[in-house]
Amino acid sequence: MESELALVRDDPWLTPYTNAIEARRDRFSEAWGTGLRSEAQLHRTNGLLFDEENQQWTYHEYAPHAHQLSLVGDFNNWDNNAHPATRDEHGNWHLTLPADTLTHLSSYKVCVVGDNGTHHRLSPFTRYALQNEDTHEFTGTVWHPEETYQWKNEAPPKPTAPRIYEAHIGLATEREGVGTYDEFRTFVLPRIAKLGYDTVQLMAIAEHPYYGSFGYHVANFFAPSSRFGTPDELRAMVDEAHGLGITVVLDLVHSHTVKNFAEGIREFDGQEGYLLHSGPAGEHEQWDSLLFDYGHPATRGFLLSNLAYWLEDFRFDGFRFDGVTSMLYHHHGDTTFDHYDKYFYDGVDWSSVTYLQLANALIREINPQALTIAEDFSGMPGCCQPPEEGGLGFDYRLGMGIPDHWIKLLKHTPDEQWDLNVIWNQLSNRRFGEKTVAYAESHDQALVGDKTLAFWLMDKEMYWHMKKGDENPIIDRGIAFHKMIRLLTMIAGGEAWLSFIGNEFGHPEWLDFPREGNDWSYKYARRQWSLADNPKLKYGGLQNFEGAMLQLVRDHKVLESAPAQLLNIDQENLSIQFERANLIFALNFHPHNSIADYQFSTHVPGTFRHLLDTDQPEFDGLERLTPKTLHHALDGHLSAYLPARCAVVFEKV
Numbered sequence: 200m201e202s203e204l205a206l207v208r209d210d211p212w213l214t215p216y217t218n219a220i221e222a223r224r225d226r227f228s229e230a231w232g233t234g235l236r237s238e239a240q241l242h243r244t245n246g247l248l249f250d251e252e253n254q255q256w257t258y259h260e261y262a263p264h265a266h267q268l269s270l271v272g273d274f275n276n277w278d279n280n281a282h283p284a285t286r287d288e289h290g291n292w293h294l295t296l297p298a299d300t301l302t303h304l305s306s307y308k309v310c311v312v313g314d315n316g317t318h319h320r321l322s323p324f325t326r327y328a329l330q331n332e333d334t335h336e337f338t339g340t341v342w343h344p345e346e347t348y349q350w351k352n353e354a355p356p357k358p359t360a361p362r363i364y365e366a367h368i369g370l371a372t373e374r375e376g377v378g379t380y381d382e383f384r385t386f387v388l389p390r391i392a393k394l395g396y397d398t399v400q401l402m403a404i405a406e407h408p409y410y411g412s413f414g415y416h417v418a419n420f421f422a423p424s425s426r427f428g429t430p431d432e433l434r435a436m437v438d439e440a441h442g443l444g445i446t447v448v449l450d451l452v453h454s455h456t457v458k459n460f461a462e463g464i465r466e467f468d469g470q471e472g473y474l475l476h477s478g479p480a481g482e483h484e485q486w487d488s489l490l491f492d493y494g495h496p497a498t499r500g501f502l503l504s505n506l507a508y509w510l511e512d513f514r515f516d517g518f519r520f521d522g523v524t525s526m527l528y529h530h531h532g533d534t535t536f537d538h539y540d541k542y543f544y545d546g547v548d549w550s551s552v553t554y555l556q557l558a559n560a561l562i563r564e565i566n567p568q569a570l571t572i573a574e575d576f577s578g579m580p581g582c583c584q585p586p587e588e589g590g591l592g593f594d595y596r597l598g599m600g601i602p603d604h605w606i607k608l609l610k611h612t613p614d615e616q617w618d619l620n621v622i623w624n625q626l627s628n629r630r631f632g633e634k635t636v637a638y639a640e641s642h643d644q645a646l647v648g649d650k651t652l653a654f655w656l657m658d659k660e661m662y663w664h665m666k667k668g669d670e671n672p673i674i675d676r677g678i679a680f681h682k683m684i685r686l687l688t689m690i691a692g693g694e695a696w697l698s699f700i701g702n703e704f705g706h707p708e709w710l711d712f713p714r715e716g717n718d719w720s721y722k723y724a725r726r727q728w729s730l731a732d733n734p735k736l737k738y739g740g741l742q743n744f745e746g747a748m749l750q751l752v753r754d755h756k757v758l759e760s761a762p763a764q765l766l767n768i769d770q771e772n773l774s775i776q777f778e779r780a781n782l783i784f785a786l787n788f789h790p791h792n793s794i795a796d797y798q799f800s801t802h803v804p805g806t807f808r809h810l811l812d813t814d815q816p817e818f819d820g821l822e823r824l825t826p827k828t829l830h831h832a833l834d835g836h837l838s839a840y841l842p843a844r845c846a847v848v849f850e851k852v
Contacts, residue, residue, distance in 0.1 A: 205588050206581045209632050212539060213580055219543040220581065224589035226549065227556040231586075238496075239503035239561055242421060242512070246324025247307060249298075249343055256296040260322060261497055262468035263290025265313045272307030272339075274300055279310045279317070290468075305341040313469015323464045323474070323501065325419045327430055328406050337408065337418070337462050340425075348431045352442035354516055355397070357568040360758030361446065361595075362749055363697040364396040365641055367403055368427045369410065370710065371700060373728050375721035377410070380428040384436040387700075390728070392443040394703065394742070395749030398570070399440060400519050402450045402642065404433070408462045411712035413642065415521060416488060417452045418462035420505045423513070430513075437514050446516045448570055449509055453502050453558075454522030455488040465489060474498045483531060493526070494550030502554065503561055510565045517562065517570030520593070524577045526551045536577045552591065559592025570594055572636060583633035598635045598693050600625060605639055605684060609655040614676075614790050619768045619775050626691040627762065637692025639685050641699045645710045647723075653705035653741075656680055661707040665730075665737045667819070676790075678737060679820070679844035681705055682744045682813040683786055686846050689748055690779055691763040696752070704731035704742035740819025747811060747818070751848065755780045767799040774841060783807060783849040787841045793823070797841040801832045807849040814845045821845075 204220055207213045213220065245259045247270070258270050268284040275281040282300075284292040301307065306329075308319040321328060327342040371387045372378035391399055403414020406422040414424070423433045440447045456475070457463045467473045475481045476492045483490055492498050509515045524532035530546045555573075562569045573582050573593040584590025604625045608617060629635045640652050653661065656677030664671035689696045707730070711723035730738040752758050760780035767776045773789040776799045783801060787794065801807070809828040814820035823842045830839050830849065841847065 205632075206584050206590060210580065210630070216539060216543045216580075220589035223549065223552050223556070224587065226553045227560070227586045230553055230557055231560055235503070235557060235561060236564060238500050239507045241500050241504035242324065242508040245504075246322045246326065246421070247301075247339070247341070250295075254298045256298065256301055258284060258292075258294040258296070258322075260284070260292045260309065260324070261290060262292055262311065262313075262473075264470040264473075265292070265311050265468040267310075267312040268292040268294075269310045270294060270296070270307060271310045271319060272301070272305055274302075274305050274307070277319075301341050301343075303341060303343045303345070307339045307341065309339075311467065311469060313466070315466055315469050318460075320467060321419060321462060323420070323467060325406075325422050327425060328419050328422050328462075329425050335408075337406070342430050344431070348434045350434070350438055350514065352438050354441045354514065354568070355444045355446055357516075357570060358397045358446055360752070360756070361398040361570065361636070361695040362396045362752070362758075363398040363400050363448070363636065363695060364391045364394075364700065365400045365402065365450075365697055366391075366700040367413070367642070368401065368424075369403065370724045371726055373725055375725060377426050377721075378725075380432040380436045383427075384432075384439045386728075388436070388440055388443055388445065392445060394746045395753060396698075397444065398446040398448060400448045400450055400572075400697070404449055405452065406462075408457060408459050411714055412457075413646075413712070414450070415452055415486075416455075416457040416459075418457045418459055418464075420456075420501075421508055434513055441514070446570060447514075448517045448519055448572070449515045450521060451506075451509075451518040452521045453491065453505070454520075454526045455483050455486055455490055458487065458489055463489075474501055480529070483525065485531070485533075486525075492550075493548070493554040499554060499557070503558060506558055506562055507565055510562065510569065516566070516568070517572075517594075519572040519574065519597075520555070520558075521574050523555070523573045523575040523582075524579075526555065527575065527577065527579055532577055539580070542577070542579050555591045555593075556586035560586055563592075572597060574599070576600065578630065580630065582630075595634045595636045595693075595695055597697075598629065598637045601688060601692050602638055602640050602644055605652065605688070606644060606649065606655060609652070614788065615773070617773060617788060619770055619773065619788070622687075623691070623765060623768065623775065623777075626688065627765070629693065629762075634695065635693030636695040636697050637688050638697040638699075639688040640702055641697060642710070645699055645702065645706075647709045647711040650709060651702055651706065652681055652684060653677065653702070653707065654709065657705075657707075661705075665707075667735055667737055674737070675821075676844065678705075678741065679813065680788075681741055682818060682820075683788065683844065683846045685745070686748055686784070686813065687775075687786060689752065690757060690784055691777060694758050696749075696758065698745070701726045703745040704738040706730070706738075737819045740817065744813065744818040751782075751811060755782055755850075757782065766801065769799075772797075778802070781851055782810070783837065783851075784846065785839065785841055785849070786846040787843055789843045791843050793840070793842040793845075795840050796838045798836050798838045801835055801837045803851075804832055804835050805851050806831050807837055808852045809839075809847065810850045811848040812845060813847075814842060 284294040406419035581590035763779040
């Protein structure tokens with residue numbers, strides 16, 4: 200009997216796992232039917248809030264094992280006994296204070312008396328935390344200005360095929376220091392829009408004690424990082440992006456939390472296991488962090504409310520969920536996913552699966568146009584299928600194997616030994632019906648310890664030979680391959696595209712945040728926009744090509760169309776041709792073999808116009824081709840000049 204699950208119908212290999220898929224569907228349905236929407240509103244009640252209706256301050260906190268909670272701060276000289284809270288039978292603590300007790304920018308913490316002693320802690324619902332420059336201590340800070348932020352722009356429609364610009368606010372400035380929300384709003388957002396990206400994915404927004412963690416060791420899940428500015432400056436930045444037609448996605452970290460006791464939620468109520476697993480199950484050894492207990496109602500309410508908070512209070516348009524593979528499995532992905540049993544029986548954390556299903560359902564209920572992306576390298580079936588079908592509910596999954604493959608190829612294999620069949624399989628082998636975000640490199644490849652595509656291709660030569668007119672074979676090869684790799688990946692790799700900030704113009708250096716090993720320098724924790732803007736340098740050519748690619752896929756709806764169809768692989772000449780969205784893409788990776796009158800099948804007769812090529816002078820190419828040239832494929836074979844290390848795009852006319 201044919202299964203009613205679309206997931207199984209699309210992939211018959213899943214038939215033996217029908218019961219397991221139905222079970223995860225049923226667990227979701229049961230949890231979703233318990234009035235989850237109200238459960239995800241803790242950001243409206245918990246923590247320190249001002250009650251406009253009753254003109255008073257309220258403080259609510261869940262701390263079931265604490266002996267006593269009280270509010271302390273500069274408003275009561277940090278007196279542990281001045282403002283005690285009272286506990287109800289469910290482990291929730293409550294306190295009300297007159298309106299004049301605290302003011303805008305008052306400092307506060309929670310005095311928690313528990314089994315581990317008496318400590319001043321940051322509330323898990325802290326909404327703004329400022330760091331002392333001398334002691335580096337974070338302190339909760341009241342954000343209650345006289346006038347609330349007035350939103351100006353509506354969010355743009357959900358992109359049908361996102362062109363994503365992955366960015367970090369702090370390193371988005373050219374000066375040696377920490378960039379701000381305002382700088383990003385006024386300088387970077389217009390660049391992103393002008394280039395043709397329709398989505399920005401923001402890293403490191405939730406507060407984190409160590410800047411060099413890239414924002415992935417979150418301590419305060421409800422506090423936008425004060426390093427970059429105020430909560431209202433973040434709102435203004437999101438608002439401006441919307442005005443430019445840009446969707447704003449938050450890089451969300453619900454996969455783990457920082458170990459830090461002073462800043463984080465660790466043992467908040469005095470005992471191990473507050474919102475987290477206890478013992479070894481609560482520690483991620485590779486990440487040196489702590490793990491949530493997704494099966495606990497309090498944890499679920501905390502995290503789901505966090506999603507609602509960012510969507511409602513800051514109008515983010517969706518999330519890129521970090522570390523999904525680690526969440527899905529008790530072994531956190533430390534295995535080879537070589538059998539379907541690995542997705543349904545071996546080490547799966549079913550509580551996490553249900554949480555992710557609930558998270559996606561909640562996000563859609565709050566904003567039906569929201570965009571969600573999963574960072575999952577395991578290939579979990581159903582990742583991008585609706586929870587009602589037993590899926591996880593994401594819109595897209597990241598094509599994480601693609602950048603790894605490119606880096607491995609550049610690192611270990613000479614050009615003339617590239618296997619185009621392997622490359623094509625890496626780009627095209629993805630699960631039917633589940634959309635992929637393709638990318639040739641992301642922040643992972645930009646960090647110290649790895650290299651970007653540009654650095655793998657050109658390395659130190661970039662420091663000396665990027666001036667126009669300076670001929671250098673390493674630079675020539677690097678610029679040509681940088682464009683070709685990104686074009687091939689964008690067109691053949693998925694249904695969306697992602698580029699990390701600065702990679703679009705081949706930023707010459709890795710990322711290295713201030714640390715003791717580099718004398719706390721910001722030299723490598725910034726983006727040198729002047730390189731791309733300098734007409735005497737070749738970086739601008741790479742940036743121009745990125746813009747041309749983005750315009751191509753936008754104008755021809757390439758990423759919305761069916762997957763690319765292979766036309767020809769010529770391993771001897773290292774050339775490959777394929778079709779997508781009625782466009783023909785022809786690439787020649789050969790180091791020196793330019794082919795006159797190269798013939799390949801188009802499957803259909805017709806006339807094709809030379810639309811775009813990587814050799815054009817505005818892309819710092821060698822200008823060996825003539826744009827708009829017509830080619831006739833009368834017998835279904837197209838003949839064209841295909842220069843070495845060049846890609847050409849043809850459109851049928």
